Amino acid sequence: MSRTPLDTVEHAAETPDVELPWAELGLKKDEYERVVEILGRRPTGAELAMYSVMWSEHCSYKSSKVHLRQFGEKAPQSDALLVGIGENAGVVDVGQGYAVTFKVESHNHPSYVEPYQGAATGVGGIVRDIIAMGARPVAVVDPLRFGAADHPDTKRVLPGVVAGIGGYGNCLGLPNIGGEVVFDACYQGNPLVNAGAIGVMRHEDIHLAKASGAGNKVILYGARTGGDGIGGASILASETFDDAKPSKRPAVQVGDPFQEKLLIECTLEAFAEKLVVGIQDLGAAGLSCATSELASNGSGGMRVTLDDVPLRDSTLSPEEILMSESQERMCAVVEPGKVDRFLEICDKWDVIATVIGEVTDGDRLEIFWHGGKIVDVDPRTVAHDGPVYERPYARPDWQDALQADDANKLPRPQTGQELKDQVLRLVSSPNQASKKWITSQYDHFVQGNTVLAQPEDSGMIRIDEESGLGVAIATDGNGRYAKLDPYAGAQLALSEAYRNVATTGAKPLAVSDCLNFGSPEDPAVMWQFAEAIRGLADACQQLGTPVTGGNVSLYNQTGEAAIHPTPVVAVLGVIDDVARRTPVAFQEEGQLLYLLGDTREEFGGSAWSQVVHDHLGGLPPKVDLERERLLAEILISASRDGMIDSAHDLSDGGLIQAVVESALLGGKGARLIVPDGLDAFTLLFSESAGRAVVAVPRSEELRFNDMCGARGLPVTRIGVVDGDTVELQGEFELTLEELRRAHEDTIPALLA
Amino acid sequence: MARVVVDVMLKPEILDPQGQAVQRALPRLGFEGISDVRQGKRFELEVDGPVDEAVLARIHDLAESFLANTVIEDFTVKVESEEAVAGAAK
Amino acid sequence: MARVVVDVMLKPEILDPQGQAVQRALPRLGFEGISDVRQGKRFELEVDGPVDEAVLARIHDLAESFLANTVIEDFTVKVESEEAVAGAAK
Amino acid sequence: MTARIGVVTFPGSLDDRDTQRAIRLAGAEPVALWHKDKNLHQVDAVVLCGGFSYGDYLRAGAIARFSPVMEPLIEQAKAGLPVLGICNGFQILTEAHLLPGAMLGNDHLHFICRDQKLRVENADTAWTTDYAAGQEIHIPLKNMDGRYVADERTLDELEAEGRVAFRYLDVNPNGSLRDIAGITNAAGNVVGLMPHPEHAVEPLIGSGRTDGLPFFTSILKKLVNA
Numbered sequence A: 001m002s003r004t005p006l007d008t009v010e011h012a013a014e015t016p017d018v019e020l021p022w023a024e025l026g027l028k029k030d031e032y033e034r035v036v037e038i039l040g041r042r043p044t045g046a047e048l049a050m051y052s053v054m055w056s057e058h059c060s061y062k063s064s065k066v067h068l069r070q071f072g073e074k075a076p077q078s079d080a081l082l083v084g085i086g087e088n089a090g091v092v093d094v095g096q097g098y099a100v101t102f103k104v105e106s107h108n109h110p111s112y113v114e115p116y117q118g119a120a121t122g123v124g125g126i127v128r129d130i131i132a133m134g135a136r137p138v139a140v141v142d143p144l145r146f147g148a149a150d151h152p153d154t155k156r157v158l159p160g161v162v163a164g165i166g167g168y169g170n171c172l173g174l175p176n177i178g179g180e181v182v183f184d185a186c187y188q189g190n191p192l193v194n195a196g197a198i199g200v201m202r203h204e205d206i207h208l209a210k211a212s213g214a215g216n217k218v219i220l221y222g223a224r225t226g227g228d229g230i231g232g233a234s235i236l237a238s239e240t241f242d243d244a245k246p247s248k249r250p251a252v253q254v255g256d257p258f259q260e261k262l263l264i265e266c267t268l269e270a271f272a273e274k275l276v277v278g279i280q281d282l283g284a285a286g287l288s289c290a291t292s293e294l295a296s297n298g299s300g301g302m303r304v305t306l307d308d309v310p311l312r313d314s315t316l317s318p319e320e321i322l323m324s325e326s327q328e329r330m331c332a333v334v335e336p337g338k339v340d341r342f343l344e345i346c347d348k349w350d351v352i353a354t355v356i357g358e359v360t361d362g363d364r365l366e367i368f369w370h371g372g373k374i375v376d377v378d379p380r381t382v383a384h385d386g387p388v389y390e391r392p393y394a395r396p397d398w399q400d401a402l403q404a405d406d407a408n409k410l411p412r413p414q415t416g417q418e419l420k421d422q423v424l425r426l427v428s429s430p431n432q433a434s435k436k437w438i439t440s441q442y443d444h445f446v447q448g449n450t451v452l453a454q455p456e457d458s459g460m461i462r463i464d465e466e467s468g469l470g471v472a473i474a475t476d477g478n479g480r481y482a483k484l485d486p487y488a489g490a491q492l493a494l495s496e497a498y499r500n501v502a503t504t505g506a507k508p509l510a511v512s513d514c515l516n517f518g519s520p521e522d523p524a525v526m527w528q529f530a531e532a533i534r535g536l537a538d539a540c541q542q543l544g545t546p547v548t549g550g551n552v553s554l555y556n557q558t559g560e561a562a563i564h565p566t567p568v569v570a571v572l573g574v575i576d577d578v579a580r581r582t583p584v585a586f587q588e589e590g591q592l593l594y595l596l597g598d599t600r601e602e603f604g605g606s607a608w609s610q611v612v613h614d615h616l617g618g619l620p621p622k623v624d625l626e627r628e629r630l631l632a633e634i635l636i637s638a639s640r641d642g643m644i645d646s647a648h649d650l651s652d653g654g655l656i657q658a659v660v661e662s663a664l665l666g667g668k669g670a671r672l673i674v675p676d677g678l679d680a681f682t683l684l685f686s687e688s689a690g691r692a693v694v695a696v697p698r699s700e701e702l703r704f705n706d707m708c709g710a711r712g713l714p715v716t717r718i719g720v721v722d723g724d725t726v727e728l729q730g731e732f733e734l735t736l737e738e739l740r741r742a743h744e745d746t747i748p749a750l751l752a
Numbered sequence B, C: 001m002a003r004v005v006v007d008v009m010l011k012p013e014i015l016d017p018q019g020q021a022v023q024r025a026l027p028r029l030g031f032e033g034i035s036d037v038r039q040g041k042r043f044e045l046e047v048d049g050p051v052d053e054a055v056l057a058r059i060h061d062l063a064e065s066f067l068a069n070t071v072i073e074d075f076t077v078k079v080e081s082e083e084a085v086a087g088a089a090k
Numbered sequence D: 001m002t003a004r005i006g007v008v009t010f011p012g013s014l015d016d017r018d019t020q021r022a023i024r025l026a027g028a029e030p031v032a033l034w035h036k037d038k039n040l041h042q043v044d045a046v047v048l049c050g051g052f053s054y055g056d057y058l059r060a061g062a063i064a065r066f067s068p069v070m071e072p073l074i075e076q077a078k079a080g081l082p083v084l085g086i087c088n089g090f091q092i093l094t095e096a097h098l099l100p101g102a103m104l105g106n107d108h109l110h111f112i113c114r115d116q117k118l119r120v121e122n123a124d125t126a127w128t129t130d131y132a133a134g135q136e137i138h139i140p141l142k143n144m145d146g147r148y149v150a151d152e153r154t155l156d157e158l159e160a161e162g163r164v165a166f167r168y169l170d171v172n173p174n175g176s177l178r179d180i181a182g183i184t185n186a187a188g189n190v191v192g193l194m195p196h197p198e199h200a201v202e203p204l205i206g207s208g209r210t211d212g213l214p215f216f217t218s219i220l221k222k223l224v225n226a
Ligand SMILES: Nc1ncnc2c1ncn2[C@@H]1O[C@H](COP(=O)(O)OP(=O)(O)O)[C@@H](O)[C@H]1O
Pocket: A141, A142, A143, A144, A176, A177, A178, A179, A180, A181, A435, A438, A439, A453, A454, A455, A456, A457, A458, A459, A475, A476, A500, A649, A651, A652
């Protein structure tokens, strides 16, 4: 088919037999037929471009939708939830008139192809989601996963990803206050680059992505639109559909954090002057997504003149303009009387802003190009009525064998010397080693409100200077646990993030998640996915922390080999006065160390089994959500009432990992004893959930024990903060210097 | 000894925020008449021994696999110093 | 329309860690025989109209006062596209 | 009466609000200045704060140096107006040649964020009188382009005249020549340093120390007593 004449709606109606390259654009035959049925004619090229991107897995959640519904269906009653799933990000009431919005998203594949830009634009995207809710972004976090630490490609991917996250976030002035770095061969060709952001606003400032009020103007502002991230649309733009020349349009975008910083400031200024009726960021699917979502969430229709979109490349076709994923763009709906002021603010910040259309009375989204109407659709059919798949799923046949391969039966260290060797191996292993080399590339201080940042259990930001009100966030996920049991694995991820927030003294309120899995077309992966969601939804219900939003990343797989199922969970908490926060570092010699919770022989999926035996098998630690809740209550009360001076939750690596971290951070050692009923090995390396270790000043000992006793939380005295060694009495002793070298030299040696 | 220069520039269709920032500053400096600025990287490699076809081919590989990421960048390889070319021709 | 290229390199006496990092990586990539690498910047300026002496002089000033910081950097200015030179010569 | 201290916001400035807070905590009055301002609104002193003005594109500080506000600032700084450049502000001051030398990318090629130990070498500048010469302090450092370089003659001159105001201790975080963290002009009214004193003014926040507050109390005293 020749591209002249323009493929208008009229032209499409007159030429019903024209074959469109729907398959090349990623649509299935029945999906294309659906589009024809919806329109009552064949789509124009521009319409096809819109439907194909909006109905992609990434934008439509077609494989995951049926499962994600559980987050809504099982959502616990929570007064804190102001905006739930479905908007750009959820919004939580944190008191004193403040609301907080937060979300985690993936940018996995682009970060593998171009680590720096892939990761950088990941941060850019999540931050625009936060601004679009009306909030000032106040912090970012970055849960990351890479292939084996010593694999040559990790040396290409990791430094680039870290530099990209830092390069973008630092330049925006957002403190990076937490995240994860995990190495596992299963992520070799599929690193996971997840990025989260938090924003703060007053309740009355919440904004939504909807276009209402006929006559209101649609303003596109930010960067010019270029040919980035277009992929399939180039096929539509080529001279003829059957000439198969390779796409000139790059799939990777380059970010401009400076432009985004200006976008933040001018958007917030426009919000402050109440100039904005509705707003949407441009992310995946660019203008296709922004226009169809704004229109379908509003009351009317929308008319857009594509010729008015400022371009970086004048050769772009209308299809490409609609699909371009150029970064650093936003779309606002503004009343006609306020347009001038809006444009003035953009001009003040040197941001290009253009009226590209308006809200109409009807219910159609109409898009024009060179005077012809090239799109005429019901926007709901584009944005919300995408296909929904009930993909088959089945528990994989290898699951039983994996669980039967019990890690508790692995050979254990027999002597003090063996224990000592294994402790050193553990704390120096890439996964357990200090991530300082990475996190010191991130600004923690900017904005002057950072109370806690990595390597604390959760990041904490003050949001009110007068009252000391603050929020905390932690992200966690353990793909090894989830591989052994995806239902429990997802619950353990939530448990850990919840516990991390409580350990710093904040009350967990709400959840966001990023679900990273292999191909949904593999029934085994689909089972992992379904189980993980069921587990997370059940656990959120029980803990009373609703899922406010999140992100699904599928197809993280090379050939037949999928990544471990990796649900990453972010928990947001609130603390009335950040002066009461509890740090990880030991504060004072002589303080008593207590272990809270039950320690069982639980080594399935443990760091010990990985480091010492290169083993993955058995069952993950037992989930006990009521225990997590009780532990959290105790940790929060103890912090509020000044009963503890430091606390650290126990997770991968177990007790010894936590004690070593607290000792190194505080520059103070610890003398440990093996309590009755436990053996040294289990005490040190077990990964039983629902535990934390706290340091209690002697003056508080009685009060603290009474509180735990009264509420029924097991509490065991395990030692004292003391000296400049970590010693397990009768077994071994390691100097802080020795431990510091083991813990801190690993990552620089691998990557620097 | 010869010098080989590898110039790496962002592909024309890729956003070049640095070049744009420079261009936008020009009018403020009283400079008109420059319609576009692109900023890239220049690598100067000092090569031991003669630069023959084989060496250039290897430097081309190096540029392609390491100095540039061809997903977003183009590059060119040039022998710079005249003696070098002579040396290579020997 | 003509293209003028400004190359900016760190002065030889100034440490260039980026160039060094590239050089250090070379053996790992199986590359021997490169004794030094320096990394600098390349600016491509698209000039409206002919590039005559006066325009070149102004670009020279621009490079000196803006594109390079002469406390630490040296620069060179070259007209690149052949048509441009022809155009300028008209 | 208290002093009015201007804080310039360029496009891409990040620590403007934090710097204003530090000025307030010290008891002075912060005044927001905009990069397009053609005058300094009669402030008594100016802080050029940290961030990535113009994205740090081209070179850190290179584009901001040509902003309208810099014209009166350069003129008045030469006439004795106290000016403090923190991080990006320091970079702008070198690009504007109010301070000698130049700033290059860190020698390890990474952004670095750490709580940095420093020695106060000159406690006589407008911004450092509340320190004692030789005092050791901790101030957060965070930058990509913090490597201070100048030719040998300039460095010797700075040393001889006592114009090295701050030196890195324990760790040189970026390869700065002679461990220089901050310098002053000959008159002592223009000071630049890479670490961020405005992030060390509250016990709970950031590094948890208040070692940076004396910058702001020093200038306040000087201005109020003047
Ligand atoms: N990529 C990262 N970005 C920011 N912070 C990180 C990153 N990786 C790890 N951290 C921080 O390092 C600390 C230790 O990480 P981790 O061992 O995963 O914590 P935990 O076991 O408490 O979840 C935490 O404070 C975490 O937020």
